[in-house]
Amino acid sequence: MISIGDKVGGRYKIIDHIGSGGMSNVYLGHDLILNRFVAVKVLRFDFQDNKDSIRRFKREALSAAQLTHPNIVAVYDVDEENGQQYIVMEYNDGEDLKDYIKKHGPIEPKRAVFIMKQLLEALSLAHQNRIIHRDIKSQNVLIDHHDHVQLTDFGIAVALSDTSVTQTNTLLGSVHYLSPEQARGSRATIQSDIYALGIVMYEILVGKVPFDGDSPVSIALKHFQEDLPSIRSQIPQVPQALENVCLRATAKNPAVRYKSCQEMYNDISTAMDSKRKNEAKFDPKQQGKKNKVRVVKPVAELLSETKSQKDMRERIKSQHLDKMTKAKKPVKTSRRRKVHYFLLAILMMAMLGTLWVFLHPRSEQVEVPILSQMTLKRAEENLKEAGLTLGEIKKEKNDVVQKGYVIRSNPAEGKTVKKGSKVSLIVSSGKKLVTIEDYTGKSYSSVRKKLDKLGFNVERYEEASDNVKPGIIIDQDLKVGKKVDPHTTTIALTVSTGLESVSVANLSGYSEQEVRDYAQNNGFDLKISYASSDEIEKGFLVSQNPEAGSPLPFGGTLSVVISSGPSNDKKSLRTVQRWTRVSYLPKDGRGNSSNHIEVFIEDQNHKMNKPVQSLEISESTDINLTFELKPGQVGKYMIKRDGVIIEQNANVTG
Incomplete structure (x- = not known):
């Protein structure tokens, strides 16, 4: 084991x-x-x-x-x-769609369309290969955190041509996704897979399956007895056009459903378009009445006279002649002529009508069969079986339908035409290929948007360049002019980062000469300034720009400040003190709150942009202000209470 x-x-x-x-x-x-x-x-x-x-x-x-x-x-x-x-x-490290819907459902419409289009592409390929899945359900769909989905579990899948499958086997699928015809015991078809996919779509949009019950039998009965519950009554933000896709896919009558996954894919792709905003609700029952097939009798048969009709006409004619011969009074010649002309006209009209019927017979009407997703040979056989002939064959690129398979027909599938009519086919010539352009010298961001839209997988690599601006493409791995399928192709683009950069070292503790050596060895342009410092020894680094760890390209400017030693006028500084009383102001009138006090001063060591003291007072308080001033320098101070200036002085001299 x-x-x-x-x-x-x-x-x-x-x-x-x-x-x-x-x-x-x-x-x-x-x-x-x-x-x-x-x-x-x-x-x-x-x-x-x-x-x-x-x-x-x-x-x-x-x-x-x-x-x-x-x-x-x-x-x-x-x-x-x-x-x-x-x-x-x-191996897919995501989770099944059923669990995902439980955690995140209902899924908003745009994401639902994105998920459904992937499932339709997958199932379309299976149907092209004559494989019916038979167990489409949310548990058999895997989804990752990028909303990329994969169809799995083909355990009860069968070939379309497999006639050995029993009716018992057709019920192996989950009853929550079972089509009405399968519930009655019929064999699985493309349309039963589409029905199950429609149920999955409902589950994605609403957050639950449409039909549930105490037993499998009760659920199966609901599938062919009850209408699909309204999506929009539960989730109003779902567009009517999108609900219509679900309604058609889950129609009780298989003939009303989409003929193929490609047809459903085309419909759902435009369901969010503004031009379909006012679309009427799809009614599967009314559509089912329209789709009923009837054989129309030839007009010749409908217009031909029955024996009783002939007898009646002869009897009327005989009675009319008898009346004329038995008339007591002679009929005037002009009146007789009129009667003869009238009878002659009727006879001529009858002859012309009969001639028209024979010259313009109406042939039997037949319905164009399902042809999409079939090989050309198989489609031609289906046309012959339906009493139709193959017309013009056109090739067209298609990203979903496999090369050599039928995309659509003209007239379309399900249309009623004369028996013997020609039906043109549009056959896939394979996926749309894209010609690789020369992307060098162009902005990476704009090229990336274009390639993403086409379906390419884009890989970015970076490289320093002395003469190409940052963000510009300097190389590509695919040859210009090559034709590729964007959905299965990865293109690597090398993008300039500009001049080659070096991570600036921490120069703290470096002497002036060591700083000069460092700048020269790394190709930096050095800019030196000097400042007095009471803490840093003369001739050593005080500060640097850019800071340590920052990137600096070759030839970039490194600015440093070198200590010139202690300030000469440090000894000449004088200390000035001021006392001031800050009054307490109760906020509630009872003294139960405090005042926030901020003190700002300006002297040799401080600026007015930052408080030197912050305190809370609940009574009037004396505050000591200490200033260090150079000869001739004037000090300043400002006091705020709860953000409001209550005292200030711009002339503190000693």
Whole structure:
């Protein structure tokens, strides 16, 4: 039995247990060869003899291994250790979407769209490869702190062409995300995956699943009996266009849902646009009535006369002639002519009508089948089966639909057309490639914005330069003119930091000569000034600019102050004292509060911008003011009580 500390397959060391599923345990492993963390999914010991469980476990590895996409957890390896099956997968250190929604839900609309678009891209790729997931739910979506999501657990996924799946197997998915047709026992389809994804979307926006109950049966009944609860009535800030995406994806009738993930992706991409601000609420039931397929009879059949209609016409004609022959009075010639002309006109109209019917027959009407996400060959077969022919084929770049697969058709899927009509196809010619430009000499910030928008992963490197300003690109690793897929390409840009900088040393304690030597050795321009100091020995550093540890480029200016020794007039300073009484002023009239007093003086050692004393008084207090003044120097002082000046003197002389 595989456990913590084991080395599986000779290269994967099991480090910790990180989760459990219905029939498997998941461990954090370390790939000793590639030096990376991996997730090791191990079939539980009690399922080792269950052939169905083993088959499902292997199917997960097979299905996921066919799909390479940043939003699908990658499968690296699959093997068996002492009779126990395991899958080695990409390790995602995030959490499942279900737990994330519990902590942070409901998710605001813009972030919800960002998450959903990633899931649609992942599921679109699976459908392109003819794989139905069948177990789409928030527990099978991993999300990290950057809102990057990955679809996982293809354990019950099946190929679209797999007709051996029983009705029992179609109910393996979670009942909270089960489509109405699956609840009735029908096989899973692309539309049932889209339904489940619509339920996940509802859960993201509202913070909970739409249908819940005491038992799986009661929940399943709600899926095909009850309308989806209104999102906007619970979360008003969700735009109607965005709710409409969810309503269409979760329509009870599969024909009303999106035909493909690509179609849903296109719709949700514009759901936040201002032009869709006043969009009406989508009604799946009304749309279902419009989508009912009916075969229209040819007009020739509708216009053709029945036998009884013919008999009736002949009988009327016979009766009319009898009346004419039995008339007692002779009919005037002019009147007879009019009757003949009238009958002749009717006969001509009947003949022309019959001729028009034969010359303009209305053929049977058919519906354009689902063609998107199919290979060209498969799409052509579907057209033939529907009684349609392949028309013009156009190529178009597409970031989602795989090369060689159909993006859309014209007329669109679901449209009613004449049988035998031509249907044009727009086929993906692969992802949109971007031509690498020459970014050197341009601002890194502006280039980075442009590359981020295109989908590139940008790496920044810095390098000093004597002749290029800071922030300007001086080199790039991709060749100019090369065509690349931005979504899978990393571009490295080298950015100038300007002149090469040196971290300035702490020159405290340096003599003037040592400072000069330091500046010369590092290529600095030295600026020296002198000042008297009673603390620093003559000829030694008093201060420096820039400060120690600051970057200074080659050729930059280093300014220092060197001590010239004690001040000559220090002995000539005289001390002057002043006493002043500060009155206490009660704030509440009863003397229960104190006054905040600040004293400012200006002399040889102090400036008026900073108080020399701060104190609290609750009674009138005498304060001593001491000044040190040079000969001829005038002192100043100012006293504030609770921020208000109450006394000041600008002429303290002794």
